[in-house]
Amino acid sequence: MKSKEITIxxxxxxxxxxxxxxxxxxxxxxxxxxxxKKKIMDTARAMGxxxxxxxxxxxxxxxxxxxxxxHRLDSYFVATVLAGMEKVASExxxxxxxxxxxxxxxxxxxxxxxxFNSRVDGVMxxxxxxxxxxxxxxxxxxxxxxxxxxxxxxxxxxCPNVVIDNYxxxxxxxxxxxxxxxxxxxxxxxxxxxNVYADxxxxxxxxxxDNGLKYTDELLIINYMDEHIGPNVDAAKQILAINPLxxxxxxxxxxxxxxxxxxxxxxxxxxxxxxxxAGFNNDPISGLVDPNLTTINYPSYExxxxxxxxxxxxxxxxxxxxxxxxxxxxxxMIIRGSSLKKGxx
Amino acid sequence: MKSKEITIxxxxxxxxxxxxxxxxxxxxxxxxxxxxKKKIMDTARAMGxxxxxxxxxxxxxxxxxxxxxxHRLDSYFVATVLAGMEKVASExxxxxxxxxxxxxxxxxxxxxxxxFNSRVDGVMxxxxxxxxxxxxxxxxxxxxxxxxxxxxxxxxxxCPNVVIDNYxxxxxxxxxxxxxxxxxxxxxxxxxxxNVYADxxxxxxxxxxDNGLKYTDELLIINYMDEHIGPNVDAAKQILAINPLxxxxxxxxxxxxxxxxxxxxxxxxxxxxxxxxAGFNNDPISGLVDPNLTTINYPSYExxxxxxxxxxxxxxxxxxxxxxxxxxxxxxMIIRGSSLKKGxx
DNA sequence: AATAAAATTACAATCGGTTGCATTTTAAAA
DNA sequence: TTTTAAAATGCAACCGATTGTAATTTTATT
Numbered sequence: 001m002k003s004k005e006i007t008i009x010x011x012x013x014x015x016x017x018x019x020x021x022x023x024x025x026x027x028x029x030x031x032x033x034x035x036x037k038k039k040i041m042d043t044a045r046a047m048g049x050x051x052x053x054x055x056x057x058x059x060x061x062x063x064x065x066x067x068x069x070x071h072r073l074d075s076y077f078v079a080t081v082l083a084g085m086e087k088v089a090s091e092x093x094x095x096x097x098x099x100x101x102x103x104x105x106x107x108x109x110x111x112x113x114x115x116f117n118s119r120v121d122g123v124m125x126x127x128x129x130x131x132x133x134x135x136x137x138x139x140x141x142x143x144x145x146x147x148x149x150x151x152x153x154x155x156x157x158x159c160p161n162v163v164i165d166n167y168x169x170x171x172x173x174x175x176x177x178x179x180x181x182x183x184x185x186x187x188x189x190x191x192x193x194x195n196v197y198a199d200x201x202x203x204x205x206x207x208x209x210d211n212g213l214k215y216t217d218e219l220l221i222i223n224y225m226d227e228h229i230g231p232n233v234d235a236a237k238q239i240l241a242i243n244p245l246x247x248x249x250x251x252x253x254x255x256x257x258x259x260x261x262x263x264x265x266x267x268x269x270x271x272x273x274x275x276x277x278a279g280f281n282n283d284p285i286s287g288l289v290d291p292n293l294t295t296i297n298y299p300s301y302e303x304x305x306x307x308x309x310x311x312x313x314x315x316x317x318x319x320x321x322x323x324x325x326x327x328x329x330x331x332x333m334i335i336r337g338s339s340l341k342k343g344x345x
Numbered sequence: 346m347k348s349k350e351i352t353i354x355x356x357x358x359x360x361x362x363x364x365x366x367x368x369x370x371x372x373x374x375x376x377x378x379x380x381x382k383k384k385i386m387d388t389a390r391a392m393g394x395x396x397x398x399x400x401x402x403x404x405x406x407x408x409x410x411x412x413x414x415x416h417r418l419d420s421y422f423v424a425t426v427l428a429g430m431e432k433v434a435s436e437x438x439x440x441x442x443x444x445x446x447x448x449x450x451x452x453x454x455x456x457x458x459x460x461f462n463s464r465v466d467g468v469m470x471x472x473x474x475x476x477x478x479x480x481x482x483x484x485x486x487x488x489x490x491x492x493x494x495x496x497x498x499x500x501x502x503x504c505p506n507v508v509i510d511n512y513x514x515x516x517x518x519x520x521x522x523x524x525x526x527x528x529x530x531x532x533x534x535x536x537x538x539x540n541v542y543a544d545x546x547x548x549x550x551x552x553x554x555d556n557g558l559k560y561t562d563e564l565l566i567i568n569y570m571d572e573h574i575g576p577n578v579d580a581a582k583q584i585l586a587i588n589p590l591x592x593x594x595x596x597x598x599x600x601x602x603x604x605x606x607x608x609x610x611x612x613x614x615x616x617x618x619x620x621x622x623a624g625f626n627n628d629p630i631s632g633l634v635d636p637n638l639t640t641i642n643y644p645s646y647e648x649x650x651x652x653x654x655x656x657x658x659x660x661x662x663x664x665x666x667x668x669x670x671x672x673x674x675x676x677x678m679i680i681r682g683s684s685l686k687k688g689x690x
Numbered sequence: 691a692a693t694a695a696a697a698t699t700a701c702a703a704t705c706g707g708t709t710g711c712a713t714t715t716t717a718a719a720a
Numbered sequence: 721t722t723t724t725a726a727a728a729t730g731c732a733a734c735c736g737a738t739t740g741t742a743a744t745t746t747t748a749t750t
Contacts, residue, residue: 007706018730023707050462055706058399058735079424086445095442095463100431117395258633288603290635352736363700368737400736403705
């Protein structure tokens with residue numbers, strides 16, 4: 001004998017008014033008098049009424065739900081972005097539906113379809129490792145469902161994106177390594193088709209060039225960049241295989257850099273004396289490894305907040321996000337022991 | 346001119362049959378002939394039909410959505426649990442709505458209400474740091490919406506929980522410290538009202554007792570256990586303030602333990618020689634700090650999978666989870682350098 | 691070919707909230 | 721008191737899928 005669900009019809013009957021008035025009263029419609037509104041509100045509370053979102057969504061064609069597609073939940077960076085998004089969304093009365101592609105394009109396509117069928121009001125996405133064709137996102141654009149990319153973005157005229165200046169950050173941190181005396185800096189990074197890695201690579205190369213250092217392909221180590229394959233030794237091994245040994249390494253992920261550092265240390269390399277290391281993200285791990293890791297502070301929580309706020313404001317027609325091409329957040333270098341060949345500053 | 350949404354009525358008109366047949370055809374109802382079904386399916390695909398979930402939910406009183414309430418997304422442990430949940434849920438056609446309490450009971454209450462109003466089919470929750478009264482969850486129980494707790498659980502006759510044996514794990518790791526020669530072991534942990542911390546505390550005390558060591562309140566350091574307050578030095582300071590200095594520490598969170606280790610090392614303490622350290626969770630950080638941290642492997646991803654599977658099977662009436670009181674997952678100790686006073690094994 | 695049985699398909703009500711427009715009530719003006 | 725305007729409320733259709741029951745068609749049986 002489950003307690004029956006209360007509807008506006010029940011409230012209407014109770015107060016002997018029409019359901020339409022109840023509906024308007026509950027939504028604070030101006031055509032309803034103060035007095036009636038109060039009666040309705042009170043009765044609704046007393047009877048334990050809760051609005052049926054489906055009936056409402058069915059009528060209004062809105063869900064107050066935002067879909068988020070990310071590559072994986074269990075990454076410090078992603079979890080932090082999500083935390084920021086969730087905060088803003090929940091403050092604004094939106095629910096978040098989150099799904100992970102696990103770096104797999106097939107799954108990303110499936111997720112996009114699920115979101116589409118769930119009729120989310122908007123979508124925030126960060127692409128999987130090797131997604132190139134984004135036609136699975138076209139459905140949103142066609143149906144005018146706002147779509148926004150963050151971090152791993154795709155430049156599309158109908159999709160704003162929220163990013164940091166990866167090029168500049170990479171340029172800056174590479175320059176720092178050079179300034180510390182590095183002459184041969186390897187770059188460990190991910191799939192160069194992804195904007196984040198491509199931009200960092202360009203920044204890195206430009207810094208070398210501007211400082212009279214020559215870039216050769218030998219210096220580029222492409223890696224899967226997965227924090228979760230556990231102690232990854234491949235990259236470290238590849239570094240060690242280079243002859244003569246590099247004296248600097250710019251690794252585009254702190255967790256990954258931490259694993260490399262461990263392997264290098266095990267191989268008897270001294271950091272930063274033999275090789276100076278710089279990471280990316282300002283993962284908490286960067287402050288815990290020995291020596292502490294020089295890195296780029298990536299405002300992940302803020303990125304989540306900004307992305308969510310931008311999308312929600314657009315949904316509410318507060319602002320038109322389609323006027324925006326991209327939002328670039330501030331990032332800054334954090335210099336720590338792992339790169340200080342010249343000794344502490 | 347946004348393309349109009351296709352409904353079963355459109356398909357019905359196109360094929361000159363009734364909407365009822367279309368509905369049944371799409372859901373593979375046995376009363377519809379093979380031939381008609383095929384026609385319906387093909388036309389639906391051709392016309393770009395997508396089912397309207399609200400209309401369906403309104404009718405069926407189901408949402409295929411599961412609510413998850415956690416304390417915070419940006420915690421390694423939580424993110425990993427969520428990853429496991431998301432995997433299982435998405436495989437089974439369920440969406441996950443995730444909201445974080447940020448360790449705040451007020452927000453947890455608000456989240457529970459949102460979930461309730463969103464009419465989730467079921468809920469998985471891990472309690473906030475100091476939630477004691479769980480009456481905000483009673484609505485689910487009253488409305489027979491299955492509710493399951495994981496990790497930070499609350500024993501309630503209508504709510505199964507998924508946990509590890511915190512008592513045993515703590516007993517084991519404390520015994521290990523003792524076996525390594527520790528005579529004075531401090532315990533750094535969280536709010537003892539939370540089962541996870543209470544159970545670990547009991548296991549720790551029992552291990553001391555069984556080995557003839559005396560427990561005194563001086564050895565207990567209660568801390569907020571937040572990985573995100575950044576370099577937390579309080580606990581480390583408190584340890585250093587104890588006279589004579591302890592020779593062992595069991596800290597119930599790896600990230601937290603890592604921060605403590607850093608502070609202790611800065612204070613000139615040698616680990617494990619002066620103080621042996623043990624953590625909890627098997628956070629990746631445990632394998633990166635120096636020395637590597639002895640810890641308990643907490644099967645977080647598996648916990649997420651198990652919790653989600655249990656709830657979904659219940660929703661699908663495959664199994665009746667209400668027959669289960671709790672599911673205890675295996676955990677095991679991982680011995681690493683931070684606790685090996687007697688040298689590597 | 692006639693009839694019964696089985697297999698398909700259609701009708702119409704339902705789920706609960708929303709909203710354009712019509713109607714009633716109340717207040718203000720004449 | 722009557723007229724008119726403004727404010728408040730009600731009517732009824734609609735959103736799209738589902739389903740019990742009735743109606744129709746097909747197939748099998750004699």
